[in-house]
Amino acid sequence: QSVLTQPPSVSGAPGQRVTISCTGSSSNIGAGFDVHWYQQLPGTAPKVFIYGNSNRPSGVPDRFSGSKSGTSASLAITGLQAEDEADYYCQSYDRSLSGSVFGGGTKLTVL
Amino acid sequence: EVQLVESGGGLVKPGGSLRLSCVASGFTFSSSSINWVRQAPGEGLEWVSSISSKNYKYYADSVKGRFTISRDNAKNSLYLQMNSLRVEDTAVYYCARASEWYYMDVWGKGTTVTVSS
Numbered sequence: 112q113s114v115l116t117q118p119p120s121v122s123g124a125p126g127q128r129v130t131i132s133c134t135g136s137s138s139n140i141g142a143g144f145d146v147h148w149y150q151q152l153p154g155t156a157p158k159v160f161i162y163g164n165s166n167r168p169s170g171v172p173d174r175f176s177g178s179k180s181g182t183s184a185s186l187a188i189t190g191l192q193a194e195d196e197a198d199y200y201c202q203s204y205d206r207s208l209s210g211s212v213f214g215g216g217t218k219l220t221v222l
Numbered sequence: 223e224v225q226l227v228e229s230g231g232g233l234v235k236p237g238g239s240l241r242l243s244c245v246a247s248g249f250t251f252s253s254s255s256i257n258w259v260r261q262a263p264g265e266g267l268e269w270v271s272s273i274s275s276k277n278y279k280y281y282a283d284s285v286k287g288r289f290t291i292s293r294d295n296a297k298n299s300l301y302l303q304m305n306s307l308r309v310e311d312t313a314v315y316y317c318a319r320a321s322e323w324y325y326m327d328v329w330g331k332g333t334t335v336t337v338s339s
Contacts, residue, residue: 113266147324147325147326157267157329159325159326159327162321163323163325198266200266200267202267202325204324208282208283209280210269210271210272210281210282211257211259211269211272211326212269213259213266213267214266
């Protein structure tokens with residue numbers, strides 16, 4: 112059971128918008144710690160797509176955006192493309208555990 | 223090129239030990255905090271351990287008392303000594319650099335640990 116909760120799967124047609132939620136608690140997201148999002152393609156290491164709740168590293172399309180409110184965060188992807196099909200993970204810090212915590216991951220399927 | 227390269231994975235019996243290594247290049251290793259993150263087959267990411275530039279060490283509850291993280295700045299290397307291994311420790315183990323924003327900005331390709339009798 113992951114400390115951060117994500118839906119196991121989401122899907123959307125090309126061009127559509129999807130969101131992936133990440134729910135934590137008062138010891139992690141709710142305590143003010145930043146949320147980061149990673150994309151993982153099959154057989155490869157994760158790659159950060161959003162850092163500090165809403166910042167995009169260079170090279171990440173502006174179709175990807177992040178937000179945070181209270182004990183939750185969201186990753187939104189607009190104008191879905193086939194290449195967006197991957198697993199997405201949220202990550203934050205938990206002060207009770209004194210370490211990083213990940214969500215269980217969400218598999219995005221582009222229909 | 224900024225890079226992390228893991229090694230040391232393999233097949234080990236339950237109760238056995240293994241030492242993973244991670245060699246860094248392309249950045250100032252001694253100034254960086256580094257994490258170990260693992261991923262069991264078909265499962266999600268799990269943070270395992272981290273070590274700060276000042277040598278502070280942190281562990282997930284699942285490995286506390288069994289795993290030891292260490293670093294050798296002269297060799298630009300990070301280590302994970304894994305003892306009393308369990309079947310549930312089977313995973314790909316990644317080393318990942320912590321950025322100033324505390325996200326993991328550089329990842330290695332991973333090394334596979336299989337614990338099986």
